[in-house]
Amino acid sequence: MALRRLHGVRVPHHKITADLAAVKMPPPATVTIPMSMHIGAPAKPLVKVGDYVTVGQRIAEAAAFVSSPVHASVSGTVKKIDEILISSGRKVPAIVIESDGLMTRCPDLKPPVINNAEDFLQALTDSGIVGLGGAGFPTSVKLTVKNLDQIEAVIVNGAECEPYITSDTRTMTDNPKLVIAGARLLQKHIGAKRIIFAIEDNKPLCINRMRHFCKDEPGMEVMALPAMYPQGGEKVLIYHTIGKTVPEGKLPLDVGAIVINVTTLASIARYIKYGIPLVMKCVTVDGSAVRYPKNVIAPIGTPMKDVFAFCDGFVSEPKKVLYGGPMMGIAVPDLEQPIMKNTNAILAFDEADATLPETTACIKCGRCIAHCPLNLMPVEIESAYERGDIEALVQLKVNICMECGCCSFICPAHRPLAQTNKLAKAQVGAYLKAKKEKEAQEK
Amino acid sequence: MSMLVSTSPHIRNKVTTATIMRDVVIALMPALVASVIIFGFRALLVTAVSVAAAVLTEYLFQKGCKQPITIQDWSAVVTGVLLAYNLPVTIPLWQAALGSIIAILVVKQFFGGIGKNFANPAIVGRIVLFLSFSKTMTAWQFPDAVSTATPLAVMASGDMSTLPTHLQMFLGLKGGCLGEVCVLALLIGFIYLLVRRVITWHTPIAFMGTVFLLSWLLGGSFDYALSQLLSGGLVLGAVFMATDYATTPSTNSGRLVFGLGCGLLTVMIRQWGSYAEGVSFAILFMNILTPYISRWTRTKPFGGVRA
Numbered sequence: 001m002a003l004r005r006l007h008g009v010r011v012p013h014h015k016i017t018a019d020l021a022a023v024k025m026p027p028p029a030t031v032t033i034p035m036s037m038h039i040g041a042p043a044k045p046l047v048k049v050g051d052y053v054t055v056g057q058r059i060a061e062a063a064a065f066v067s068s069p070v071h072a073s074v075s076g077t078v079k080k081i082d083e084i085l086i087s088s089g090r091k092v093p094a095i096v097i098e099s100d101g102l103m104t105r106c107p108d109l110k111p112p113v114i115n116n117a118e119d120f121l122q123a124l125t126d127s128g129i130v131g132l133g134g135a136g137f138p139t140s141v142k143l144t145v146k147n148l149d150q151i152e153a154v155i156v157n158g159a160e161c162e163p164y165i166t167s168d169t170r171t172m173t174d175n176p177k178l179v180i181a182g183a184r185l186l187q188k189h190i191g192a193k194r195i196i197f198a199i200e201d202n203k204p205l206c207i208n209r210m211r212h213f214c215k216d217e218p219g220m221e222v223m224a225l226p227a228m229y230p231q232g233g234e235k236v237l238i239y240h241t242i243g244k245t246v247p248e249g250k251l252p253l254d255v256g257a258i259v260i261n262v263t264t265l266a267s268i269a270r271y272i273k274y275g276i277p278l279v280m281k282c283v284t285v286d287g288s289a290v291r292y293p294k295n296v297i298a299p300i301g302t303p304m305k306d307v308f309a310f311c312d313g314f315v316s317e318p319k320k321v322l323y324g325g326p327m328m329g330i331a332v333p334d335l336e337q338p339i340m341k342n343t344n345a346i347l348a349f350d351e352a353d354a355t356l357p358e359t360t361a362c363i364k365c366g367r368c369i370a371h372c373p374l375n376l377m378p379v380e381i382e383s384a385y386e387r388g389d390i391e392a393l394v395q396l397k398v399n400i401c402m403e404c405g406c407c408s409f410i411c412p413a414h415r416p417l418a419q420t421n422k423l424a425k426a427q428v429g430a431y432l433k434a435k436k437e438k439e440a441q442e443k
Numbered sequence: 444m445s446m447l448v449s450t451s452p453h454i455r456n457k458v459t460t461a462t463i464m465r466d467v468v469i470a471l472m473p474a475l476v477a478s479v480i481i482f483g484f485r486a487l488l489v490t491a492v493s494v495a496a497a498v499l500t501e502y503l504f505q506k507g508c509k510q511p512i513t514i515q516d517w518s519a520v521v522t523g524v525l526l527a528y529n530l531p532v533t534i535p536l537w538q539a540a541l542g543s544i545i546a547i548l549v550v551k552q553f554f555g556g557i558g559k560n561f562a563n564p565a566i567v568g569r570i571v572l573f574l575s576f577s578k579t580m581t582a583w584q585f586p587d588a589v590s591t592a593t594p595l596a597v598m599a600s601g602d603m604s605t606l607p608t609h610l611q612m613f614l615g616l617k618g619g620c621l622g623e624v625c626v627l628a629l630l631i632g633f634i635y636l637l638v639r640r641v642i643t644w645h646t647p648i649a650f651m652g653t654v655f656l657l658s659w660l661l662g663g664s665f666d667y668a669l670s671q672l673l674s675g676g677l678v679l680g681a682v683f684m685a686t687d688y689a690t691t692p693s694t695n696s697g698r699l700v701f702g703l704g705c706g707l708l709t710v711m712i713r714q715w716g717s718y719a720e721g722v723s724f725a726i727l728f729m730n731i732l733t734p735y736i737s738r739w740t741r742t743k744p745f746g747g748v749r750a
Contacts (some may be wrong), residue, residue, distance in 0.1 A: 366693030
């Protein structure tokens with residue numbers, strides 16, 4: 001256990017959908033499936049316009065080691081393969097499928113045959129599963145560990161520290177057996193000696209349920225952690241569960257830890273058991289503009305507007321719509337944006353919630369420093385950024401900022417500190433790269 | 444349908460600059476009540492004039508310079524109250540107003556407004572008045588309108604026979620500035636600020652602790668050290684002036700260093716200086732050192748490797 005607790009902020013929880021079991025929505029008229037729903041190379045389409053596809057059929061293959069295949073989420077006809085503008089501002093290729101409404105399952109789907117660890121990793125690759133906590137890092141890549149003795153603990157992330165989101169909560173309450181089955185697979189195939197289910201203490205039902213199912217499982221334990229944002233941040237979670245500090249530029253594995261999202265784990269078990277790749281996603285639909293907040297199981301690629309419509313639409317005009325939670329979520333420009341593999345919530349806010357308070361002068365109160373989980377000094381970073389002092393930004397270690405947003409949240413002057421950190425990080429990255437290249441040239 | 448697009452986070456905490464400053468004003472209220480009880484109605488009048496001058500100066504300056512008006516953030520009110528608390532109750536009202544004008548105009552607005560000033564406005568206002576009008580600024584009056592020496596002056600004179608008891612000093616039955624005398628009221632404010640997380644304990648405790656321990660060491664007795672602790676503007680300064688955000692370090696380690704330095708300088712001035720009181724000079728000096736303290740007391744990033 002950690003000697004002390006890292007800082008953070010107490011955010012309002014708004015977990016009003018926690019008790020609402022996920023409901024499956026009917027197939028939408030069309031789905032738009034981006035080829036880039038993961039970190040790494042975009043997948044390469046395997047189908048062409050006019051092809052008939054079925055649910056679970058592979059429609060794009062992994063284009064590199066760090067990549068992920070993509071599967072059809074509805075049955076129907078491929079209408080278009082075109083570039084779409086996604087919320088990050090990038091253009092990525094996407095396959096548009098017009099649904100026939102039948103949801104015919106691909107006849108080739110069957111549980112993978114697994115005889116050894118290699119088969120397991122291959123199955124993970126085939127499943128199209130990526131980190132569902134939000135990052136979208138291909139799971140097969142994360143679990144490809146050269147030296148299995150390195151792994152001291154697998155931390156199953158059920159913290160779900162973002163306000164509103166309860167999709168992981170529903171995984172733990174609705175499918176605890178799948179979660180345990182996933183954990184057993186990790187024990188068997190990557191030799192996980194210790195598996196820790198890390199859950200924030202504002203989810204007593206999840207904690208109880210997981211404790212109940214862990215009781216007779218050797219090597220599995222549940223850790224209840226204080227509900228303090230960003231408890232679910234990878235570095236924070238590792239420190240609070242096994243007391244290890246992941247150094248700058250290193251991976252969790254370097255300190256013997258693997259962190260895997262609880263819904264990702266359940267999806268692995270589902271694929272191994274039933275052979276169903278990642279084609280559906282449970283998303284929390286909430287926010288002040290939504291009429292009936294729900295947990296919805298939607299086919300990947302479903303336009304947001306259809307998911308909101310399934311929740312009976314809006315009570316007032318949505319002024320800000322997010323992928324993910326209000327602390328780290330991404331605002332979207334329109335409601336055509338599709339549900340992606342790593343989408344765990346879509347939130348729509350009315351005008352009052354969408355409008356942020358005005359920025360005023362920094363009063364140097366130091367709250368941004370006191371609340372930074374990584375002990376950074378956003379106030380100093382802001383001033384160094386404003387005066388263009390890159391050397392100072394390097395010294396201030398802005399590069400390790402995980403963009404959790406605590407500084408902006410807590411700032412009484414409502415300064416966009418996290419935004420400045422992001423801008424400064426990009427500058428520092430470019431600066432260090434150029435410096436390295438220059439040094440290499442001189443040699 | 445038009446939607447707002449901005450970077451995360453998309454929510455903000457409810458605490459704002461205005462609520463923080465309002466909390467400081469609330470924390471200062473027990474001392475005002477005590478002051479009116481001890482010195483009478485004029486204490487309220489001096490405070491009102493000082494606050495009005497501070498707020499009006501800020502408003503007129505910003506209006507004249509076509510800057511956004513910031514008087515609604517309560518910070519000028521804080522400065523006005525703090526300056527008044529550093530004045531004897533008999534001060535001519537125009538002098539109280541002048542102190543506020545100097546504090547807001549010269550120390551705060553000329554340096555760029557809230558957050559940009561390097562010295563505590565109320566402290567500089569007090570020091571300017573103290574050096575300019577030393578007669579009216581040291582016309583101490585006891586509750587029953589009899590002029591008297593402050594406990595610090597008594598201690599400096601070496602004749603301890605007229606020193607009030609510790610209880611009297613704690614309750615404020617002593618000569619002194621109108622807001623500094625009642626230690627009880629100031630401590631209530633201190634607790635309020637801690638509970639509301641407006642300030643941390645580091646600076647006040649380091650400041651008062653240093654003064655207490657050093658006075659004990661140099662004065663040789665617990666009684667003497669306690670008298671030093673309960674006298675002059677120490678508690679007012681340590682709780683309300685040495686914790687001003689803009690002019691003190693932003694990290695807890697920096698705040699400890701700041702408090703230690705303030706305590707050290709206060710004792711040096713009180714023991715060996717020509718003034719009986721050293722709190723305001725000590726804080727002003729440490730204000731000037733703040734950028735250096737901040738540089739020495741940077742936090743260590745979690746998992747950071749030295750660049």
